[in-house]
Amino acid sequence: MSLPVLVIGNKNYSSWSLRPWLLLRHFGVGFEEVRLPLDTPQFADEVLRHSPTGKVPALHDGDVQVWDSLAICEYANERWLDGRGWPKDLAARAMARAAAAEMHSGFVALRTQLPMNSRRTPDAYRWDAAAQRDIGRVQGLWRQLRDAQGDGGDFLCGDFGIVDAMYAPVAVRFEGYGVPVDAVARRYMDALFALPAMREWRAAAAEETESVAATDALRSRCSGRPV
Incomplete structure (x- = not known):
């Protein structure tokens, strides 16, 4: 049987691609990777062959096509993870899904x-x-989940799961932009960055040579004032 195919964008820039990729890799689900560099002629030429929305990520598992990050995670949870992507406890599962x-x-x-x-x-x-305000809400949410459901592990509901995959790109953002974080957020981010799959993704991102101009231009707008 052929492996499923996960179509992603650049590892450096594509936050939506990171989410299902990290979940699959962390849980040892085998898949083939197709990478389409964002904002390039290659992306424009090829993406609609893989995704009906013209966006990434997209998953192909035989005749099944899934084209949304959270939907891919849900599909993977049912198809390969035997439910391990969400907490077992009903209340914890509800909070994680929310x-x-x-x-x-x-x-x-x-x-x-x-x-x-x-x-x-x-x-x-x-x-x-x-x-x-968004930054404050994220950190408050992380504290809430850790306080209520985080016993027994380093992640939001204890063990790594879909909710952590969804917030992994936020940790990358906080780190890269130097967002001040509280102690709970710092420990959580460190746990995410220590995951072998996360280290693999970030190492590959560091080797990429493509540039998304609008994102990289933020470096040249460093006035020290709000923008």
């Missing part, structure tokens, strides 16, 4: 003003009050 859905649909200012750039290091670039 937090994952909030990340999937919210935090627009954070995602817009602090786009993922794994190679980035902190500088004078700053964000506005709306993004700061």
Whole structure:
């Protein structure tokens, strides 16, 4: 039987691609990877062959096609993980799903003003009050989950799962833009960065040579004032 195929964007920039990739790799699910560099003629020429929305990621498992990050994670949980992607406890599972859905649909200012750039290091670039509110909400949510469900492991609900895959790109953002974080967030980010799969992704991102101009240009707008 052929392996499933996960179509992703650049590892340096594609936060949505990181989420299912990290989940699959962490749980040892074998898959073939197709990487389409964002904002390139190659991407424009090929993406619709893989994804009906013209976006990545997309998963192909035989005749099954799934084209949304959270939907891919849910499919993987049922297809290969035997439910391990979510906590066993009903209350913990409900909280984890709510937090994952909030990340999937919210935090627009954070995602817009602090786009993922794994190679980035902190500088004078700053964000506005709306993004700061998102940053505060993320850290509050992490504390809430850790306090309520985090016993027995280093992740939001103890063991690594889908909710952690959904927030992994946020940890990359916080690190790259030098976002001040509390002690709970720092420990959680360190746990994410210590995952072998996360280290693999970030090492590959560091080797990429492509540039997404709008994201990289944020380095040259370092006025020290909100933008």
